[in-house]
Amino acid sequence: AQTVTQSQPEMSVQEAETVTLSCTYDTSENNYYLFWYKQPPSRQMILVIRQEAYKQQNATENRFSVNFQKAAKSFSLKISDSQLGDTAMYFCAFATRNRDDKIIFGKGTRLHILP
Amino acid sequence: DVKVTQSSRYLVKRTGEKVFLECVQDMDHENMFWYRQDPGLGLRLIYFSYDVKMKEKGDIPEGYSVSREKKERFSLILESASTNQTSMYLCASSLLITGGRSYNSPLHFGNGTRLTVT
Numbered sequence: 353a354q355t356v357t358q359s360q361p362e363m364s365v366q367e368a369e370t371v372t373l374s375c376t377y378d379t380s381e382n383n384y385y386l387f388w389y390k391q392p393p394s395r396q397m398i399l400v401i402r403q404e405a406y407k408q409q410n411a412t413e414n415r416f417s418v419n420f421q422k423a424a425k426s427f428s429l430k431i432s433d434s435q436l437g438d439t440a441m442y443f444c445a446f447a448t449r450n451r452d453d454k455i456i457f458g459k460g461t462r463l464h465i466l467p
Numbered sequence: 468d469v470k471v472t473q474s475s476r477y478l479v480k481r482t483g484e485k486v487f488l489e490c491v492q493d494m495d496h497e498n499m500f501w502y503r504q505d506p507g508l509g510l511r512l513i514y515f516s517y518d519v520k521m522k523e524k525g526d527i528p529e530g531y532s533v534s535r536e537k538k539e540r541f542s543l544i545l546e547s548a549s550t551n552q553t554s555m556y557l558c559a560s561s562l563l564i565t566g567g568r569s570y571n572s573p574l575h576f577g578n579g580t581r582l583t584v585t
Contacts, residue, residue, distance in 0.1 A: 361507075385571040387573065395555075395578050396576055396577070396578045397557065397559075397574075397576035398576070399573040399574070402571075402573060404571070443509065443510065447571065454512055454515065454525065454526075455512075455574065457502075457509045457510040457511075458509055459508060459509035460509050
């Protein structure tokens with residue numbers, strides 16, 4: 353079975369620091385996508401970043417970047433120069449065509465950015 | 468921007484009641500999904516739909532049904548609400564990617580409905 357594991361239920365960092373959220377997954381597939389979603393306290397979940405498994409280059413979106421290690425099945429999210437608005441629940445997610453197009457989510461990491 | 472609207476932010480219902488959760492999206496997305504979110508369990512897929520009148524079971528469909536009579540609207544129905552269905556319910560939509568597969572298509576979520584069954 354394909355699984356997504358986020359080993360850090362909760363984290364706190366000071367504003368302006370860099371923080372890394374961990375995610376590992378388990379699959380026998382070669383062709384898949386990985387996502388990080390953010391759910392701020394107002395609750396609407398939004399996509400932060402997306403990575404295609406066949407691309408070697410790590411995806412970046414402004415202050416957000418990923419460290420994708422395909423062999424290790426690891427997909428961590430790095431937030432640089434963290435801001436108070438980054439306080440949220442972060443979900444790692446995985447999707448492969450052999451899962452009938454369903455996206456599998458991890459259990460989430462609650463991130464607190466402290467002033 | 469895609470807007471996914473869930474009809475209620477908070478809902479309180481009694482055990483045994485029939486409950487309807489409504490979701491509407493305004494971007495002509497083919498795919499729509501219902502998830503429930505519980506602390507420590509993350510998001511779990513209840514049902515999804517790729518087209519009008521079409522539905523597929525997710526990972527936890529028991530106790531739920533869905534209806535998709537129009538492309539923009541996807542309803543989640545709790546036939547007889549029970550206390551273990553107290554949860555946050557999230558609706559999402561996504562675009563159908565050319566070729567009939569959508570696994571790489573980002574989800575757009577609504578604000579969620581917090582349902583309490585007493």
